[in-house]
Amino acid sequence: MKIVAVTSCPTGIAHTYMAAEALQMAAKELGHEIRVETQGSVGAENVITEEDLRQADAVIIAADTNVDKSRFTGLPVIEASVSEAIKDPKTLINKALNAKPKADLMQEVSRIKAEEKESRKGLYKHLMTGVSYMIPFVVAGGILIALGFAFGGIYVYENVGSFGEIIFSTGKLAFSLMVPVLAGYIAYSISDRPGLVPGFVGGALADKLGAGFIGALLAGLIAGYTVAFLKKYIKLPKSMQGLMPVLVLPVLSTLIMGLVMVLVLGGPVKSINDAMSAWLNNLQGSSAVLLGIVLGYMMAFDMGGPINKAAYAFGTATIAAGQPTPIMAAVMAAGIVPPLGLALATVIAKDKFTAAEIEAGKAGWVLGLSFITEGAIPFAAADPFRVIPSIMAGSAVTGALSMLFGCALAVPHGGIWVLFIPNVVTNLFFYILSIAIGTVVTALVLSILKKPVENSLPL
Template identity: 65%
Template structure:
């Protein structure tokens, strides 16, 4: 029997491929054939074709953002998060094989085969869909701004210079799309293609008014649900139904969202956004340390889950002005620590890890250095009550130290690879020190509380 699956996470880097690997291994152990399409940062790979669909008896969608399910009409479909696939891949395959309800369309599917717990993830999934489309713009813009700083921290002020060109492309080009893209694809996740126009227009207005990232979030959800309910309320004769997606929905929804953003939400959200920006810019001493600690705890607690992504999204939002961000620096430092801490522990306490875990520890060094927090998941899954508290302490220390030292970052990702771009990291030595201290503390704590393996190296070999 053959199954097909899609895996997709907001960043399209770690969870996408970890979920695919978990499902592949589980299917092989259970004696089933499975083809998995990964929708990662480089686009769709191993794409499911018509032949695969004809042969498939069920579909598994393990995604943290919206995935087009239209091609699966008539097939039994289950939809879960990537973390569910990583943690319980065999259970998902069993559940898929037992599923009787088939996919008809998004509205009907939402009523069946979706436990209440999964239905409540809707808002988070819509948000992550917007973030996933926004991230490439943040990365491209952030790296180009960082390159402009490489010529000198104020070199971009010289008009006509290469530094000024890179700054213009990054800040005035890529960054100008951040909020419209975020809003547009939140609305797209809720209402499909008709949500794009009001979502992007609402995001543009939020950005133009000064409501910033918060305004963009509100505009996206407002646009999505406006279109969603307009489709339910407006009923046209069959001969005129073709006017709905091309005329009636875009015009009505864009007008409604635009007027609400201009006359109702725009200025109050701008005031909140200005207040938050001012508060962040004035953070010093104990307040900065406390924020860094909270960020660290969130980044390590679920390693790519909702809390981790909430902290990351908050950090990305602080980059939208195009200026170096202390919050983003704390986010990345704290996110690098979990894999690095467990990797350090596998070296420090070799007798407490199996051969397989020590091999995984080697990979964790690379994953941590690349700011892929998910590299710690295999260790946390095997021993959560020792691993998770240890890495949370390490990440909290790194986040707190990064904020206390006043370190800043101009890019949202990249790990140690951005260290080589001059001026991309403010106070680079202290930043590296904050990561090292968190790694060492987390690794030592884990090494102390971890139990020895219960079988000998000889038996293991």
């Protein structure tokens, strides 16, 4: 049997490719042929062709973001999260092969939208679609801003036309687009392409009015559902249907979006945003440490899942114009620790890990240093009740120490590799110390909790 599949996670880095690999291995074991298109951070790879679709017996969409399903008309399609594909790919494959083809695509799309409306997972998908498109802008902008400071000094923006200022300005522009992009693609996830215009405009207004990240989230949701409402209730003659996507929907939805943001939401959300910023800026002592602990727990608990992504989105929202923030520092440090701690545990307690786990630990060093928390998933899947508490303990300690030491970070990704760019991190030594201590805590806790295994390597 021939299967085609699409995998996509919000960040497009780890889960996307882990799900693809799991499906490929399971299909091979079951004796089926599969082609998996990965929609990752670098765009679509191994793209499904027309010939693949003609030969396909079933379709699997393992995604936590919005995926266009229009090309799969007439084929049996099943949908799942990327974590389901990683944990139980064989079940998904069998389910897909036993599914019935979709007789009416429009009816199926309507059914899916109705289910999403009633499901929290649907709302989560819309938000994560926006976040997945936003992250490259945040990462590119943040790192270019830092490089601008590195080449041109702390007052680089005063030397207009210099090499450093050009890099700085380019990064600042990329960074400033994160709010409109977030809103635009949340709206896109809800109502497809007609949602882009009101979504982007709503996000731009949120940025202009000072409503920031929270305003963009609300703008994206309002824009998306406004377009969906207009599409449902505005009926034009067939001869005028072509005006709906290019004239009626963009104009009406954007007008509504502008009125809502300026007259209703802008002021109150700005007040909330300002209050939150003031609270974060005034965090000291025990309050800062407590927030660091909570962020650490969240980053480690599901290793790239919705709780992890919520903490990460919170961290990126605190970055303004590339200035270092303690929240982002705690978030990235806590996300680095789980794979590092597990890798260290495989070194200091080899008798408690299988040969395969020790090999996975070697990759854990690179994944952890690169801020890919998902590197802990193979260990957690094999022994969740010992691994998850261990990594949560290490990440919580790291988050708390990072906040206590007053560390701050100006970029939202890159792991250890970006820390040595000038002006990227505040209190570099203590930041690295926080990560090191959390790594050791995770390794020691897990070494104590785990029991020796029979097929382990000798110490």
